[in-house]
Amino acid sequence: MVERSAEDATSPASPSRGMVLLCVLAVAAGIAIGFVGGVFRWCLRHLDQWRVDVLQWSADLPGPGWLIPIAVTAVGATIGAIVVRVVPLAAGSGIQHVEAVDRGEADPPPLRVVLAKFIGGLIAIGSGLILGREGPTVHMGAAIGAEAGRRARLGVNDIRLMQTSLSGAGLGVAFNAPIGGALFAFEEVAKSFRLRLVIPTLLAVSVAVACSRLVLGDRSDFMVAEVETPSIVVLPVFVVFGLVTGVLGVAYNRVILGAIALVRHFGHVPPIAKATVIGGIIGALLAIDPLTAGGGDTLSQQIFDGGSMVLPVVAGLLVVRFLAGPLSYAAGTPGGLFAPMLAVGALWGVLFAALADLLLPDDQPSLRIAMVIVGMSALFGASVRAPITGVVLVVEMVATTSVTIPMAVATACAVLVAHLAGSPPIYDSLREQMLVDMPPGPGNPEGTARA
Template identity: 30%
Template sequence: MKNFLDTLDKTKIKYIAKGVLVGGLAGVVVSLFRLAIEKIGEVLPLIYSQLKSHPLWLIPWCLFMIFLAFVVGLLIKSDPNIKGSGIPQVEGQLKDEVSVSWWSVLWKKFVGGILSVGTGLFLGREGPSIQLGASCAQGIAVKLKATKSEEKILLSSGAAAGLAAAFNAPIAGLLFVVEEVHHNFSPLVWLTSFAAALTSNFVSLTFFGLQPVLHLGDIPSLPLRHYWLLILLGILLGVLGRFYQIILLALDNWYALLPLPSYFRGVLPFVLIIPIGLFFPHILGGGNQIILALGQHSPTLIALFLLLFLRFTFSMVSYGSGLPGGIFLPILTLGAIIGSLFANFATTTFGLEPVFIKDFIVIAMAGYFAAIGKAPLTAIILVTEMVGSLVHLMPLGLTALVAYIVVDILGGDPIYEALLERLVKSKKTHLIGQRTIVEIPVLAGSKLDGTLVRDFEWPDHMLLALLHRGDREIIPHGDTVMKIGDTLEILTDTTHASSIVRTINEQL
């Protein structure tokens, strides 16, 4: 027994235990957040039905919605880090470009997100859930007096746990951290994040049951003879995804034209949602109910075009205002509508059997998200876990790849990185001047591969402290040869961390 304990990697065991702790807390917080939004969403159609029957009640309802916008505005004014989805802020924390107060963000994002997403605005719960999970992790790191490096690992695990609880998608939560946030594969990060995501998902399943979030029933396998349609769909999704990016990044400039303080821009979507609720109460919110409805029956092409226009336009109005809410679920909803449109057109033009319309709804969700977020693996696994079907990995992969290539050709960047860049430019970052460790992976084709440590031109204000090669830790010296798969640990100050990473990447 003693020999067995001696062989255990105690560091990894400790981080897995901390991941379980983060996942448990994040799972409870995000599940309560999700539960509140869903319960309010169930009542909204009834409220708007009564308002339509009693028009005089619209006056106090309008005043109430303006009051809610004012409350959320005050929360944003007191802490601007709760604006939007929260994912750029989490990525900024991990890059030492953004500093936040975890308790302030935790409760203000929780309240502001419920008021914004729960009242029917076209916003998603997943971005706020990721930031809530990260805030829980940051709070635990503070209580444990963790080092800066350890805090970042816990932040990553909190983000994974948040996404896992929001969508019952633990593998997608892990992939999101690896592919979208870190862009590399660190053993401690993935172990801690995976433990947190699994624990958080277990808590969420306890609240909401085992059925997948977007369960569409039995979905037939798409025959190989229809795969050429996936290439056309991928091209369409890539073009529309790039258009989405352009419009989303321009929203801040458009909203700046309004004679309103930035923290009170939410009054516009809070008021404009009222006529939508009166006439179309069942399309309010992030859109998961629309995806489920499309899986049951296909509206006419005209109805789908109108739904696509309304969802796209008001999603932009909602998110551009800076209200606490995400774009994950609205993007998936738009993708599902595009997929349904494409499939219905293909049935009349290319002889696609109507039974496969549901396939294109699922496939287009992944392709559209892959185009906009430029995170195809996350998109594929996220949709697979949400739908609960494994028979579409090949068509999902093909469509996501084509959409990704098209956006890349059109000059699109990952949307969350673009939002982070805009966030950092728009505010002064309050750095605390502590030591930190940044990780640089040695990838295929990198100038680091096969290079001696002394032969690389390293930036100032840093020390190459450690080199990870598999499970081995190597203390580097001038004659150490860096190889593919290595992860370099660089010791620096938080003030210089982001510029060092940028300088090294520019040389690769």
């Protein structure tokens, strides 16, 4: 628990003025992250198309054209690692740092994190690494919120509150999901629904997503045809699906931590060189099949569109992305875990739906799209341990509410299994690891220097 500092002590007449100031700052900072995050996503969208064009061009070249995607992703990972060398806080998702700041375990991020995450994230994610856009936007939002608090000479607790509120705005911009972004700040970061946090966060998220839509347009992240509400008769199928997904979520978290440990095992190799090698590996996957790498949105949309992928291909993509996503994250470049995790959940939903179709009576409608949607939220819940955020986030991303009951049931079962298995939430593990790596200082009094 963070103690209340003298700076935060207020007279009986000041709390209202303090709340108004927080709200004004939240709106101003929300506008900033809305446009910054919107431009970030716009650039990534064009880089994704550029990467597809490069892959098509290289495939038509005589000779070893497959070396080009390997080189592109390796260079992107290298530049991302160089950015982290200059600004160490730019490494990875950044969400674990946001949570550490909220708990008083680390100092709020400086404004230079915005530029580092923006440039490093564009290059690393745009080159084809299996990373999510949400990590950079969350951390950029947190840095903008903290800077707004510093400029307004707020007390240390309110600066932390601002960075937490704006981290939710960053997630909302990343997925065009304002309510999901707000819930992320409450359920995952602060683990609290205090009124002093709720009001500024709702304002920041609303303004941020509205501004990002001026850049990106007003549409959900995924275009999904109307989904028929699953019958109550098949609800037990979703219970089983959730329970098995909980096991998958535990395994996914262990693969992430295992990949990081594996890369760290080669301590004699410079981090930039390790990132280059990992980038080359992911680039080789891109050369084989563009759907094996990248953030995963294209893959998920193809699934929603009813793309003709045979089950062995779906299973292969699931295994490859299940392993290669954590490996990409272990490279230490700017980038998050959420978007690739959602793609894994979508693939898992396709496989489980195929099995369910075999076991259910013939008069049952196909559960394919419903399982895809539920798979996204259930795997998110099992890994991150934020079930309400997972359900609402996916509902906003697919713009459909017909599957909310199966989503809630399956996600609750997945989280229950992960909890009973004793598997900690992924960002708790990453935060503890980050604090061990940070040198001791005012923001990390108990930390130890990197070995």
